[in-house]
Amino acid sequence: MRAVLRAVATAGLTVTALAFPALAFPALLIPAAPAVASSSPVDISPSPSAPGTSTTFSVNCSSLSAGGNATSATLIGTTLGLSGHIPMQASTHTNEFVTTVVLPATIRPGTYQPDIDCSNGVTASAAFTVKAVPGVAPATGDGTTATATDGPLTAIGLALLGLGAVSGALVLTRRRFRSRA
Secondary structure: OHHHHHHHHHHHHHHHHHHHHHHHOHHHHOOOOOOOOOOOOEEEEOOOEOOOOEEEEEEEOOOOOOOOOOOOEEEEOHHHOOOOEEEOEEOOOOOEEEEEEEOOOOOOOEEEOOEEEEOOOOEEEOOEEEOOOOOOOOOOOOOOOOOOOOOHHHHHHHHHHHHHHHHHHHHHHHHHHHHHO
């Protein structure tokens, strides 16, 4: 009888161990959808951006209709108030190029769509937004801890510390007297 009970217990534990992942995490049973590439080969960070800030443009020059791998890419910066052709540096991946520019402080808020030309014939663009810089920052303090030691809260805090010390001393001395009696 003990052998039967052991076998039933072992079978139950085995089924539980095998079924737990499927019951606890049902998403594991559904196959994941394949990753879809973004619709734009251009990535702009940060977006939205602000006048006078650094903005990074990266482009993937891969294309089914392109003539091979790209060896260079150029950001056309005239729409942003920058120089006409800004060369981009090659990334660690084939056909990827990156550049960081500082947007002019005089750029107006709005949506811009600069073009990027790759040496293999791919031309890409992506829209990004420039938002206005807020005027004066709100006065929220300087980030330091208050160090005033002559206010009424200091006196209250010291009184509470003293009261705690006296209470602790009374409790300890009372226990000593009880243990002697």
